[in-house]
Amino acid sequence: MTTPPADGDRLAELLETGDGAELDELLRSTPREALAAWVRAHGGRRLSRRSRSFWARLLEIPVPQPPQLASALWPLA
Secondary structure: OOOOOOOHHHHHHHHHHOOHHHHHHHHHHOOHHHHHHHHHHHHHHHOOHHHHHHHHHHHOOOOOOOOHHHHHHOOOO
């Protein structure tokens, strides 16, 4: 077992736009709890609303919310 990619930008990119093969590799090589911890800690800021909802449902965690200022700046946050 490994941990999520050390590069948070790469992990955010994979969770947001990864294809089937990339996501399969990520899910096989990374402990579920490590992914859930990353999504809880960073998903509110680093993932789109759609991706946050998808990963939260898949990982069985509450949907991370973006900072309150985000909705004031960007209504689709």
